Amino acid sequence: MLDSQLVEAARDFNRFYTNFLGVLNRAYLNTPFTLTDARVLFEVGSHEGISPVTLSRDLQLDPAYLSRMLKRFRNEGLIETRPDPADGRGQLAFVTDKGRAAFQELGRRSNAQIEARFNELASDQPQRIVAAMRTIRSMLDPASTAPPAIIRAHRPGDIGWIVQSQAKAYTEEYGWDMRFEGLIAEVAGRFLANFDPATEHCWIAERGGLNIGSILVTNGGDGVAKLRLLHVDKSARGLGLGKTLVDECVRFSRDKGYRQISLWTNDILHAARGIYVRAGFRLVSEEKHRMFGPELNGQTWVLDL
Amino acid sequence: MLDSQLVEAARDFNRFYTNFLGVLNRAYLNTPFTLTDARVLFEVGSHEGISPVTLSRDLQLDPAYLSRMLKRFRNEGLIETRPDPADGRGQLAFVTDKGRAAFQELGRRSNAQIEARFNELASDQPQRIVAAMRTIRSMLDPASTAPPAIIRAHRPGDIGWIVQSQAKAYTEEYGWDMRFEGLIAEVAGRFLANFDPATEHCWIAERGGLNIGSILVTNGGDGVAKLRLLHVDKSARGLGLGKTLVDECVRFSRDKGYRQISLWTNDILHAARGIYVRAGFRLVSEEKHRMFGPELNGQTWVLDL
DNA sequence: CCTATTTGGTGGACTGAGTCAAATATATAC
DNA sequence: GTATATATTTGACTCAGTCCACCAAATAGG
Structure with missing residues (x-):
């Protein structure tokens, strides 16, 4: 037995x-x-x-x-x-x-x-x-x-955590290959290397000392904030954490005087898309690509502030 | 803490x-x-x-x-x-x-x-x-x-692990700031993004399903291999793992027809320096910098193959 | 080889952590 | 009002676990 x-x-x-x-x-x-x-x-x-x-x-x-x-x-x-x-x-x-x-x-x-x-x-x-x-x-x-989740700014090791957890999750759930990890490592690395606290921010959702989610805003220039690397660990889904993180970004971007937020995602990420829609984002373009192995529909969404 | x-x-x-x-x-x-x-x-x-x-x-x-x-x-x-x-x-x-x-x-x-x-x-x-x-x-x-350490090629999530573990270790041990994490995330991200299996490689040391060490070789052009991101987790020091990883890189670089390996490190990383010396590397240049907060002595070492 | 020290096992003597039963006082059910 | 349940306390006990001292065999040092 x-x-x-x-x-x-x-x-x-x-x-x-x-x-x-x-x-x-x-x-x-x-x-x-x-x-x-x-x-x-x-x-x-x-x-x-x-x-x-x-x-x-x-x-x-x-x-x-x-x-x-x-x-x-x-x-x-x-x-x-x-x-x-x-x-x-x-x-x-x-x-x-x-x-x-x-x-x-x-x-x-x-x-x-x-x-x-x-x-x-x-x-x-x-x-x-x-x-x-x-x-x-x-x-x-x-x-x-479960202890309550808190949202805080990033600390050493967090950026690596973002890369690792997202790479693992998307490989397991959607079969994306390592180029995806390469992309996010680069995005994350550039974020840290050129980090400007006045216009950019990284939020980590943490529960009881364990990281469970992330999002970041980078300066895309021209008054556009770029929302990147939204992810909620599967152990913490269904708590509305994704929405909270996105709302936080929107508020931050508005405060800092951006005129628009834009983000790039893929249509199979339904949960994320729902959050963007509810936050008021609109789809502005879409194109097929094979950047990470399987064929995907890349999408660009924007929100005017 | x-x-x-x-x-x-x-x-x-x-x-x-x-x-x-x-x-x-x-x-x-x-x-x-x-x-x-x-x-x-x-x-x-x-x-x-x-x-x-x-x-x-x-x-x-x-x-x-x-x-x-x-x-x-x-x-x-x-x-x-x-x-x-x-x-x-x-x-x-x-x-x-x-x-x-x-x-x-x-x-x-x-x-x-x-x-x-x-x-x-x-x-x-x-x-x-x-x-x-x-x-x-x-x-x-x-x-x-007890399970012995094994050395293998990288898999999804490993690159993020490299970033995270090194960022944490160097922050805790030497007080380096987050620019260091940014640098290695970028290095790691570029490695994956432009990865050429014919001339480049990443090795992960693993024990019992846990990563405990890493190293990678990238193509520096002009017949020069670049050795990067050598790190052994504190739980696995003293096993000669660092030496094994470096030897692996040297062998790989020789096989692939590189004429030289070069690497950049900081003099306070004594253990690593010992490994490089024993592998036959020689110090070619040195300069003070403050890239990661505290004043450091950056060093470039090379090994002719 | 002899001597000193360490290691494996045992007995004597003790203590105090935890148990069980009974008593008291208050609360709740009818 | 009576009967029963619950919260706490006291008395009396026991036995799991500790500490110390000792013996016997093994090992180390000279």
Whole structure:
């Protein structure tokens, strides 16, 4: 059965990760806290006003054990508890300043451990690991919500990411050949080489430290802004990110005094075309080409500002 | 720092997975074994003839504790130990039939737990989870970093990877600014755009599906081959990969009838310089520049073929 | 060859993390 | 009002895991 292999593999991973976490959790050996202490402190610190029941349910701890632990923390001045005004039986836990300091110190140690691990890895491995972790988590824990996407200016490495992610995506999805990667690498390279912050910009959409989308505006001269390299990673489609990115470009171009935005795309990229249409672009020319292997319909769209 | 979000995300996953494993491990509650018992029994069962030292190292257990545990297992007829013929101090542990039965029963329970989880998921989710688990494992488990490095021609996405990994590395290590990324993106883009397989080549060093190094030869005209974009990821340094890549380029250039190879580098890249020197390159010119921010010593090296 | 040091394994003694059962007080259901 | 469920606490216990000291065999150094 196919399933049994998967189960076996998952079990194997669990054994491995049990060991791995065991090693990481040794970090607490130099502190006065046990792993469980740390988990509780962390939970109280990050959900102020949490009740012991919730705590014991979330962390799977014996209420008696937890009660004593909270008492200890109270005596050590790490937390405070107040009666729950809404329920005479319950109470709410808060960290004191001292508790917060301890909790942040634990966080720092924990981060340092992981950072040390990540530093031993190849440059793009941490991102892949985190992406994989997110995959697992999103499936095993449907309640977990993806962190919100943010849009920011480009940073070192981002331009390479744009080239790589788009090259891979279009090769896989449409069978384009490497000339496409060559084209975007050149476009991206020229953008950086002649970058004029006053009239040009690159936006990267990022979610939880992972890049998920990109777009850029370059100065085409003659009052025309060129919109280029719009792309949204397939893991982030359907969120309206493409529209947001395009809107951002339009707003930027208008602010900077361009009179028109133009862009070049290919008709098979339906999702992108929909975005352009809704943003008010109009198709001005179209020609068949074979620049990337398969026969394509190249299109030029413009928007007057 | 750039990485802090990733670290945070990894820590978050670890917290989640600690809980998750905690729940799964409740499977042992109905058996006479603790989680640690089960881990040891599993390890002995799947590595017959394993020695207690190895066991205590692999599972991070106190040798005294383990010794007592093995004694208990021996008394209960679950395992047998024989003296190690190769080392009078050591011993080797084997499971008995009864032990094997117990160990398989534990495996069944464990599988059942995971199966139950998987059954609640959509049809393709288990596969994706397992794939993600493999990703994580292959990167975090040093033992599985074993696969040898291979060197191959470039494929879609590789050029973007070159740009990204080098931009990140040189920004972090030497503080170069984004103009550097622009330069290499342009170089890489032009390479692909005008790619002539008869006289040019790109090599990617890969290990276990991950890119770890690159180099390329372009036609500089006039019988001169240009060696460009040599880079080895920090996770793969010290393996002689740089040398191998350069040698490959030299051989290729000789085969293709070039009369000389030339390259441009910066003197602070000591490791690279060592490789060039050993390959027989000689320094022909040098000039200070500030192309990437900090003041650098650009150098041109050549090798007559 | 003898001596010093390291490594594999074991027993004694302890501790404290975590469990189980019972008690108290408040809330909710009918 | 009674009955039952929920939140928290206290008492009493146990056993998983640790620390230290020791023995026996192996290895290293002179």
